[in-house]
Amino acid sequence: MDYIKIIILAIIVNNIILSQFLGICSFLGVTGKVSTAIGMGAAVTFVITLGNAITYLIQAYILVPYHIEFLQNIMFIFVVAFLVQIVEIIVKKSVPSLYQALGIYLPLITTNCATLAVALLAVQQHFNLVQSVVYAIAIGIGYTLAMVLMAGIREQMEVNGYPKGMKGFPITLVIGSMLAMAFMGFSGLMKM
């Protein structure tokens, strides 16, 4: 599969949040401010890129040759948890302000469906190492895009106001539906 196709499909046509419903918890929870959304997007992109590289190697050189594919779930989630731990330490040391802003959402990248899902999807689509990494980066960009869009709209909504009964998750979800509808327009852009 050529790389342009992988990238466009991952960012726009099959956007990880707005089309595939992965990473919703963070989409609803961490999008109060644009700055936090960007930080989260960057952290997630970093984790899934490394994650896909490592899980590819595990799949290709350990799971398949030894016929222990049923251990895929356990090993992949361990890779994710381990990577997030490392990222946490790095961010705490180098960008403490981001560490404070993300708060509990940084360790929650481990339980972000997107992280594990991207690794599983890359294996399902039989990507090689380079394709898998390119796919991960593109997914990360698409993730950040959706997060920032949502954060931008939510920041504006706070200024403009909205029906009181929709405060909190309801209004966020309705905004999400508008974004999803907009992105549906891309669905004919490129065939898989």
Next chain:
Amino acid sequence: MAKMESTLRNMVLSLSLISMAMVAGLGYVYKVTKGPIEMADKQKEITAVTEVLPPFDNDPIKQKKEIEGLTFYTATKGGKLVGCAVKTFTTKGFAGRFDLMVGFKPDGSIKKIVVLEQKETPGLGAKMTDSSFTKQFKDKDIATFKLKVKKDGGQVDAISAATISSRAFCDGVQKAYDLYIKNFVKSATAVAGASDSTAVKGGKHE
């Protein structure tokens, strides 16, 4: 009893032992379910093949033949060929590849088509699984029935607002028909499909 202290020895011990126990348990369940999983896959194949063919008394699954990526299941009753199910696919679907099972009668006409796996848009392309779409192919002989959507000058009623899926469906069926005629039908003047223009193998096949 109080919780275990977080000493290095305890942590390593606890994590290792519990992990090993989990992996062992998992390995056991894997072994136990391996058989039933294969059975479930086979069952799907059997159901699809049986659905698209007239009654038969042989084992088409056992005698299946793979030609150019398609799988052919010949069915006989009392030794006589009663039909052939073809597992075909197309990659031109709106969401990529989907698989079909086409049941042909010995003369090359279609008995029934069943969609095996598809990820088309629900409510649109996914409607191809409805009999309201697939029933139009019953008893049609591709030699005389133009296997293209009406928009493309054919005789197939496409699903409304799902032209791409309908076209892909025709593509899959055409693939199956072309290879079926080429390899299984004793004498035929096949209508060359869009992709296949090689001469038909005349004479008996065997």
Next chain:
Amino acid sequence: MNKNLGYFTNGIIKENPTFVLVLGTCPVLAITTTGFNGFGMGMATAIVLLLSNVMVSILKNYIPDKVRIAVFITIIATNVTVVELLMKAYTPDLYKALGIFIPLIIVNCLVLGRAEAFAQKKGIFASALDAIGMGLGFTAALTLISIVREILGNGSFFTIPLIPAGSHPILLFILPPGAFLTFGLLFAVMNALKRKYKL
């Protein structure tokens, strides 16, 4: 006895995983296209939740604090894979329909959350009740959303057609925007009910 009953009913209404705790929202949007899918996903998650809560509760004194998350994840991942294999063997159609969301139960915040917040502190029976209650609450929420989406978007109720053949349901509800919309509006309704009945 009352306390145990409380553990059980807690997960159904007062701390409903979907409408109150808002945990495990990915499957809520993705899988709720038909009643069977929503119900199946809920039950699969409930079974994993039950197995995990009970195991964590049994082992709670042998899990040092610093490695607890790693151990929880190991236990949960194993249970999910077990359920996945069983579904592949005995409910292949549901398995295909739920797809990648079955392994994603591992990272369902609900399962990890209950292990962390409840099972590692309470007894085995209480943990089991908590799991069953939460599991039922989750299944109820998923099934409710699925029913709404299936009726509006496909004109059927658990595949029983409700509208005359040939008429058009509101397709939007089966598609991604409809998922967000249904969940959002139902959430607003639940919030209003909560305020009214001071839950």
